[in-house]
Amino acid sequence: MSMLHIAVLACCALMAKSVFADTLDGGSIARQGNGHGVAPCMACHAADGGGQVAAGFPRLAGLPQAYLRKQLDDFAQGARVNATMQPVASGLSDAERDAVAAYYSKLPVPQAKPAATLSSDDAQLAQSLATRGRWPNGLPACEQCHGPGGVGVGDHFPPLAGQSAVYLGNQLHAWQQGARRNDPLQLMQTVANKLSDADIAAISAWYAAQPATLTKESQP
Known part of the structure; x- marks a missing residue:
């Protein structure tokens, strides 16, 4: 096998790994955690990514991928402080943060519950x-x-x-x-x-x- 063929196969493998992370790992982490101490995202942000209104946990579904990734990085690095999110973000690898951000960015926006009526x-x-x-x-x-x-x-x-x-x-x-x-x-x-x-x-x-x-x- 030529070096060119090896390079092409390696590139394809990397692309497949990236797609796999975006489509499978992100959803798996959201539902089950990462198996290394990080709790499922849905425990706070709900199964549909809509968040929990009363507890103040935000909607993640449909937010921009780059924004979500930045927030995870900021939590992990201490630039954004939250006692719940800091251990979660720091417990995720770079690839897992990418996968979670990609997963939530592609979720449909859930139908919102009726908000309080303003005067x-x-x-x-x-x-x-x-x-x-x-x-x-x-x-x-x-x-x-x-x-x-x-x-x-x-x-x-x-x-x-x-x-x-x-x-x-x-x-x-x-x-x-x-x-x-x-x-x-x-x-x-x-x-x-x-x-x-x-x-x-x-x-x-x-x-x-x-x-x-x-x-x-x-x-x-």
């Missing part, structure tokens, strides 16, 4: 913050980074639509308090510090009620 004043406040911001205070509109309706933009600005109000509110407070700081150029820390508790409650509930869709990055 007309809160809905008006939230829509104003989402679409116009509050420029006298230097606060940009949420959709300038996260897209119209909070559908998400690129790898660093994830979808907000369809995430639970509990999770969104927790993250805004975490950025506000400096407990979360893995955002690009500290954009979210700056934004969060310009929001009141009433702002956070309104905008979190408003985005939780918006219809969630797969991002372009996650579409097959």
